[in-house]
């Protein structure tokens with residue numbers, strides 16, 4: 001029942017929608033910090049992994065299809 005498994009290029013939903021009303025973010029960098037990109041307006045957000053895990057609600061699209 002782990003809905004929080006995420007990987008590079010997964011698309012995730014955050015607990016709070018973005019200002020542009022979209023709530024789909026692609027993970028474009030993973031490390032100590034996680035960089036996500038808003039799928040609608042393209043804005044980039046960088047946050048520490050711990051904060052990301054707190055704010056992320058669920059994975060919408062898993063990364064495996066990326067290749």
Ligand SMILES: [Zn+2]
Nearest residue numbers: 018020038041
């Ligand atoms: Zn946006």
